[in-house]
Amino acid sequence: MIPGPPPQRGPVMSDVAARAGVSHQTVSRVLNGHPHVSATTRTRVLAAIAELGYRRNLSARVLATGRSNVIGVVAQNTTLYGPSSMVQAIGEAALGADLSLTVGHVAGYDATAASRRIVERLVQQGAAGLVFIAPVDAAAEAMRLVPGGVPIVTVDGLPEWQSANVSVDQYTGGLLATRHLLEAGHRTVWHVAGPEPWHGSRAREEGWRAALAEVGAVAPPMPRAGWSAASGYQCGRMLARIPDCTAIFAANDHVALGIMRAMAEQGRRIPEDVSLVGFDDVPEAGYFHPGLSTVRQEFAEVGRQAVRLLLDQLATGTSSAESALVEPVLIPRATVAPPGNQEKA
Amino acid sequence: MIPGPPPQRGPVMSDVAARAGVSHQTVSRVLNGHPHVSATTRTRVLAAIAELGYRRNLSARVLATGRSNVIGVVAQNTTLYGPSSMVQAIGEAALGADLSLTVGHVAGYDATAASRRIVERLVQQGAAGLVFIAPVDAAAEAMRLVPGGVPIVTVDGLPEWQSANVSVDQYTGGLLATRHLLEAGHRTVWHVAGPEPWHGSRAREEGWRAALAEVGAVAPPMPRAGWSAASGYQCGRMLARIPDCTAIFAANDHVALGIMRAMAEQGRRIPEDVSLVGFDDVPEAGYFHPGLSTVRQEFAEVGRQAVRLLLDQLATGTSSAESALVEPVLIPRATVAPPGNQEKA
DNA sequence: GCCGAAATTGTGAACGCAAACATGCGTGCG
DNA sequence: CGCACGCATGTTTGCGTTCACAATTTCGGC
Numbered sequence: 107m108i109p110g111p112p113p114q115r116g117p118v119m120s121d122v123a124a125r126a127g128v129s130h131q132t133v134s135r136v137l138n139g140h141p142h143v144s145a146t147t148r149t150r151v152l153a154a155i156a157e158l159g160y161r162r163n164l165s166a167r168v169l170a171t172g173r174s175n176v177i178g179v180v181a182q183n184t185t186l187y188g189p190s191s192m193v194q195a196i197g198e199a200a201l202g203a204d205l206s207l208t209v210g211h212v213a214g215y216d217a218t219a220a221s222r223r224i225v226e227r228l229v230q231q232g233a234a235g236l237v238f239i240a241p242v243d244a245a246a247e248a249m250r251l252v253p254g255g256v257p258i259v260t261v262d263g264l265p266e267w268q269s270a271n272v273s274v275d276q277y278t279g280g281l282l283a284t285r286h287l288l289e290a291g292h293r294t295v296w297h298v299a300g301p302e303p304w305h306g307s308r309a310r311e312e313g314w315r316a317a318l319a320e321v322g323a324v325a326p327p328m329p330r331a332g333w334s335a336a337s338g339y340q341c342g343r344m345l346a347r348i349p350d351c352t353a354i355f356a357a358n359d360h361v362a363l364g365i366m367r368a369m370a371e372q373g374r375r376i377p378e379d380v381s382l383v384g385f386d387d388v389p390e391a392g393y394f395h396p397g398l399s400t401v402r403q404e405f406a407e408v409g410r411q412a413v414r415l416l417l418d419q420l421a422t423g424t425s426s427a428e429s430a431l432v433e434p435v436l437i438p439r440a441t442v443a444p445p446g447n448q449e450k451a
Numbered sequence: 452m453i454p455g456p457p458p459q460r461g462p463v464m465s466d467v468a469a470r471a472g473v474s475h476q477t478v479s480r481v482l483n484g485h486p487h488v489s490a491t492t493r494t495r496v497l498a499a500i501a502e503l504g505y506r507r508n509l510s511a512r513v514l515a516t517g518r519s520n521v522i523g524v525v526a527q528n529t530t531l532y533g534p535s536s537m538v539q540a541i542g543e544a545a546l547g548a549d550l551s552l553t554v555g556h557v558a559g560y561d562a563t564a565a566s567r568r569i570v571e572r573l574v575q576q577g578a579a580g581l582v583f584i585a586p587v588d589a590a591a592e593a594m595r596l597v598p599g600g601v602p603i604v605t606v607d608g609l610p611e612w613q614s615a616n617v618s619v620d621q622y623t624g625g626l627l628a629t630r631h632l633l634e635a636g637h638r639t640v641w642h643v644a645g646p647e648p649w650h651g652s653r654a655r656e657e658g659w660r661a662a663l664a665e666v667g668a669v670a671p672p673m674p675r676a677g678w679s680a681a682s683g684y685q686c687g688r689m690l691a692r693i694p695d696c697t698a699i700f701a702a703n704d705h706v707a708l709g710i711m712r713a714m715a716e717q718g719r720r721i722p723e724d725v726s727l728v729g730f731d732d733v734p735e736a737g738y739f740h741p742g743l744s745t746v747r748q749e750f751a752e753v754g755r756q757a758v759r760l761l762l763d764q765l766a767t768g769t770s771s772a773e774s775a776l777v778e779p780v781l782i783p784r785a786t787v788a789p790p791g792n793q794e795k796a
Numbered sequence: 797g798c799c800g801a802a803a804t805t806g807t808g809a810a811c812g813c814a815a816a817c818a819t820g821c822g823t824g825c826g
Numbered sequence: 827c828g829c830a831c832g833c834a835t836g837t838t839t840g841c842g843t844t845c846a847c848a849a850t851t852t853c854g855g856c
Contacts (some may be wrong), residue, residue: 114600115517118812129836134814142834159598164575165513166812169841172460174510190535197556201565206572209554211542220546227551230509253504255459335735360735367738390680390705393712395740463842474806479844487804511842514811 117158126154137162168232177205177416178228180221180248181239182212186333187388188306188358188403192239192261195409203413208233221248229253235416237261238269242303257419259412262305270419271429272411274403276306279434280313283355283383283401285320286436290381291444292353294323298341298365299330300357307357310385314355326351331361338364346372352380352445359384359391362398362441377443387437397439407432462503471499482507513577522550522761523573525566525593526584527557531678532733533651533703533748537584537606540754548758553578566593574598580761582606583614587648602764604757607650615764616774617756619748621651624779625658628700628728628746630665631781635726636789637698639668643686643710644675645702652702655730659700671696676706683709691717697725697790704729704736704745707786711739722788732782741785752777 123130128147135143136151154160168174177200184190193209200207208231210224225248228236235257238245245260246267252258263271280297287295297314300307311328318325329344331337338361345351346368356362362384366376374380376396384391387402411430419425468475473492480488481496499505513519522545529535538554545552553576555569570593573581580602583590590605591612597603608616625642632640642659645652656673663670674689676682683706690696691713701707707729711721719725721741729736732747756775764770 115811116598120812130812131814131837132835135835138814142832144834147834161571161575161598163514163577163812164572165510165519165577166841167814168510169508169514169811169843170813170815172841184529185532185535185539187530190530194530194556201568207556209556211539211552211554223546226506227509230506232508232510253461253506335738339738360738363735364738367740367742370740390708393680393684393705393709395712395715397712460841465842475842476807476844477805480805483844487802489804492804508842511811512844514813515842515844517811 117160119160119162122151122154122158122160125158126150174232174234175205176208176231176233177235177237177413178225178231178233179207179209179237179239180212180224180228180245181209182221182242182245184211187360187386188405189239189241191405192408195405195407196237196261196412197409198406199409199413203417205234205413205417218244218247221245222251224248225251229256235259235420237412237416238263241306243305244303254425257416257425259415259419261408261412264305265429268427270415270426272408272415273429273431274306274405274408275431275433276309277313277316279385279401279403280310280355281317282313282434282436283310283385284314284317286399286438286442287353287355287381287383288317288321288323290353290442292381293445294318294326295353295355296326296345296351297328297355298338298345298357298361299328300361301332302330310355310357331357331364333358333360335360335364335367338362339368341365342368343372345369346374346380353442354380354382356382356384359386359388359394359398359400362391362400363394366394366398366441377441378446381443381445382441384441391437392439394441396441399439399441400437401434402437403434404432462505464505464507467496467499467503467505470503471495519577519579520550521553521576521578522580522582522758523570523576523578524552524554524582524584525557525569525573525590526554527566527587527590529556532705532731533750534584534586536750537753540750540752541582541606541757542754543751544754544758548762550579550758550762563589563592566590567596569593570596574601580604580765582757582761583608586651588650589648599770602761602770604760604764606753606757609650610774613772615760615771617753617760618774618776619651619753620776620778621654622658622661624730624746624748625655625700626662627658627779627781628655628730629659629662631744631783632698632700632726632728632787633662633666633668635698635787637726638790639663639671640698640700641671641690641696642673642700643683643690643702643706644673645706646677647675655700655702676702676709678703678705680705680709680712683707684713686710687713688717690714691719691725698787699725699727701727701729704731704733704739704743707736707743707745708739711743711786722786723791726788726790727786729786736782737784739786744784744786745782746779747782748779749777 119130119133123133181193212220238260240260241262258269260269260271262273284295329341331341342365384398384400387400391398464475464478468478557565583605585605586607603614605614605616607618629640674686676686687710729743729745732745736743
């Protein structure tokens with residue numbers, strides 16, 4: 107607890123009641139929109155509330171009712187485009203459903219300790235349900251701390267967790283990206299993968315492999331990047347020296363940016379010499395040099411689905427394992443072209 | 452409130468007490484680390500807690516004590532790099548200070564209605580203090596809803612709000628950026644400003660003007676962009692047609708990216724024909740083509756200062772108007788060069 | 797071996813609210 | 827004309843915790 111003087115308490119329900127000349131219960135009824143309150147009483151109470159600047163004490167309310175309309179979100183890496191968009195989307199969807207949102211931001215990549223703590227607090231606060239943005243396994247560990255009866259929805263979780271889950275169909279995303287490059291005429295497609303622990307990395311990789319398999323192409327070696335431009339650049343410096351490498355599917359847009367930079371430094375032009383597809387469609391992707399072809403994830407839809415699944419469980423009281431898949435869409439721009447002549451600068 | 456069956460309640464303190472063979476008060480003492488509890492009793496209580504999976508009810512605790520160790524953060528546009536970094540930084544700093552954080556994310560650019568609501572909820576939840584990430588005036592409106600006695604810290608707020616505030620010194624940032632271009636030999640520097648409502652936009656603009664004034668340079672007309680690459684691109688298309696425009700200070704890195712794209716399309720090379728400085732130092736700025744010279748804001752430091760100011764107020768019970776300024780630092784990369792020959796492609 | 801202080805534990809009340817139950821009044825119907 | 831029912835409102839109780847205070851035990855010094 108915070109040291110220091112206790113904050114002075116504001117007016118409470120009985121103050122309002124006294125001022126309006128009614129009982130506190132009538133005030134409660136007005137506040138909760140119960141029937142059987144006369145119009146005149148209601149306005150008197152409302153006036154008293156306004157005059158006193160009364161606001162009801164949520165803790166007392168939650169304590170008395172045993173329910174809260176707060177849902178918790180556990181998120182990591184919220185400076186990344188994907189997770190932050192997800193949180194934003196869930197927030198908007200929750201607002202629409204008249205739910206309040208408490209977001210527990212797990213700092214940094216070290217998830218375990220921090221997320222335990224955040225889950226603990228969310229549960230203690232009486233969150234009615236929890237959304238785990240769980241693109242890595244570490245997030246699942248904290249899920250076990252949640253007492254039974256509290257509904258959970260995961261985002262980007264794994265099927266074996268048996269939770270209600272909503273994911274972007276990253277497998278299909280990888281498929282779309284790779285097919286797009288293949289259809290441009292490339293013999294095969296290289297893939298710079300995302301970090302191994304992320305489920306999305308694995309799914310994109312599988313989509314890539316599947317697309318290659320469809321046309322009988324052999325999968326080239328697969329370098330692995332983080333999600334950053336810096337790591338994409340490192341991989342790109344290698345790939346730029348491989349003449350055969352004319353088509354690349356990058357783990358995400360920022361990795362693609364790093365690759366573009368590395369290619370440029372080696373004098374390999376995009377898309378004339380090397381075709382490239384990213385993932386995410388970050389807002390600035392269209393303004394890379396040249397505009398990046400990529401696969402967009404519909405985060406807003408993910409947020410809506412997550413809230414919907416949570417509300418379902420809340421309403422029925424059952425914990426379903428229903429899951430939703432959101433389809434990504436290919437955004438073709440300027441970084442894909444048929445394989446041309448391989449001229450070095 | 453959420454409809455549906457009320458969630459079943461877990462074990463409560465008296466359950467633990469019964470199991471451990473003590474009174475509920477002793478359990479409370481153990482939980483709160485009070486002195487005068489014998490070691491054997493403590494371990495018995497702890498064991499009972501573990502066996503029952505007991506977790507204390509925060510609502511009841513807050514109700515009884517009248518204080519919470521939760522601080523609220525009101526933030527907007529959390530998909531933008533700046534705000535999301537800020538939230539992250541505050542989160543880490545709060546964790547270090549053993550505070551819990553509840554983040555209210557205001558969706559989209561329409562701040563007013565949503566932030567009222569979020570503030571209302573944060574106050575009702577009994578937040579001990581509030582951090583407003585208030586880079587625009589709209590955020591200040593909601594500040595008035597906060598009852599007196601609840602400490603407030605603003606981030607990127609205005610002095611006239613009389614609140615404890617911490618800001619990045621964006622004026623100096625603008626100064627640094629402009630001087631850097633001037634020192635490279637440019638006669639004057641153009642500025643593509645950020646959105647008018649943002650305080651940071653205005654401060655950067657003033658820094659720019661001040662730097663120009665230092666050397667007696669006359670300020671060229673100032674186009675205004677949003678924070679996006681798209682709007683930077685629009686401005687850039689204009690600037691690219693102005694031969695005199697050889698040095699540009701962009702509102703932020705993404706705007707700079709849009710400008711780079713527009714310049715490239717017009718065949719104006721960076722930095723040979725046009726020098727460019729951005730703002731923010733987003734992680735991928737170094738991988739733009741070419742690497743973007745920019746001004747970095749130390750968000751982590753901002754977060755630490757914000758939490759420090761809040762704790763000060765919490766401890767003393769007074770609402771100070773102390774403020775902190777965090778100095779930005781210039782990151783020179785490849786987009787600034789002396790003015791050369793203006794050749795068109 | 798006894799007294800007082802310190803240590804340890806227990807008891808009752810209060811926090812602010814909502815739900816269940818109780819009350820008083822008017823009104824329609826037989 | 828009386829009875830039952832519905833409306834508007836008041837009273838009481840309990841949610842799970844902490845706090846103030848009371849009760850009991852332990853211990854050291856003389």
